[in-house]
Amino acid sequence: MDEHTDNDTGTTEDWIPEPRRLAATAPLTWVCLGWRDFRAAPFESLTFGLLVTLIGVIIAAGSWISGNLLILYVTAGGFLLVGPLIAFALYATSRALEQSQPPSVRICLRSMRANLSNHVIFALVLLVLFLLWARAAAMVHVFFPAMAEPGWRSWVPFLGIGSAVGAVFAALGFAGSAFSLPMMMDRGTDVITAVITSFRAVLSNRAAMAVWAALIVAGVMIGFATAFIGLAVTVPVLGYATWHGYRATLA
Numbered sequence: 001m002d003e004h005t006d007n008d009t010g011t012t013e014d015w016i017p018e019p020r021r022l023a024a025t026a027p028l029t030w031v032c033l034g035w036r037d038f039r040a041a042p043f044e045s046l047t048f049g050l051l052v053t054l055i056g057v058i059i060a061a062g063s064w065i066s067g068n069l070l071i072l073y074v075t076a077g078g079f080l081l082v083g084p085l086i087a088f089a090l091y092a093t094s095r096a097l098e099q100s101q102p103p104s105v106r107i108c109l110r111s112m113r114a115n116l117s118n119h120v121i122f123a124l125v126l127l128v129l130f131l132l133w134a135r136a137a138a139m140v141h142v143f144f145p146a147m148a149e150p151g152w153r154s155w156v157p158f159l160g161i162g163s164a165v166g167a168v169f170a171a172l173g174f175a176g177s178a179f180s181l182p183m184m185m186d187r188g189t190d191v192i193t194a195v196i197t198s199f200r201a202v203l204s205n206r207a208a209m210a211v212w213a214a215l216i217v218a219g220v221m222i223g224f225a226t227a228f229i230g231l232a233v234t235v236p237v238l239g240y241a242t243w244h245g246y247r248a249t250l251a
Contacts, residue, residue: 016193017250019201026205026248027212027241034241037094038233041103044093048086048108048239049232056228088112088119090239091182098247111185118184121191126173133169140165174213175202182246201249212245 038045092111096103112119140162179201180194189197202209219238223231 016197016200019197019204019249022205022208022249024207024211026208027215027245030212030241030244030248031215031237033244034094034237034239037097037240037243038237040097041093044089044103044105044108045236045240046232047105048089049234049236052086052235053223053228053231056223056231060228086235087181087239087242088185090236091185091243094240094243095186118191118194122177122181122184122195125191125195126177129169129173133166136165136169137162174209175199178202178209178212179242179246179250182243183250186246186251197250205249215241 088111089108092108093103096107101107176195176198178198180191180198183189183194183197184191216238219234220231223229223234
């Protein structure tokens, strides 16, 4: 008999759910539901959305003022440690709305505290992946055109190899985190189980996940195009949409 327990009690789930098959357009529904949750909890949404905006501004300002990529790596690495914790708060808001409970920052903070150990482990995994990605990107500079005014043919190997390396790391990060965070919060599963389950769900729904990845990129680009201000809206909406994607795929 399957055992299902709530993460707030500190107990865990000892089974791995089978991912459902999704239509390619399913992520569009998730975004609509995410927008609905944003409108239902504007205070909580903007609180955490503005926090992400502030972090983005700090990262950009630090790298611009210092002119040092090391500062960019350090601040971006710090965001990888904080980001999942903010995500847990967004998922807690969606779950509260789903259960017809009034969302509150208190509920979000309680969920963040309950998932702190999983958050730290998952954040460290993301940080290691980020550092490997940065190291691989530095090694790609071996293929940088050495001539003073290189033509487009000289740029092809550099851009091609760089894009391929970046795509591999981006795909690994996306597949491992697509559903693992909401699963850890909802079921109290350990990091390894959640990441493996997320990989299975992504591989079982490649078309839908491609659409979902495109929507995430679009949301982030909107945030960048508006000097990070748009992140105050797009990040909460995408966070809520992730919760609904998890519920549609694994719950």
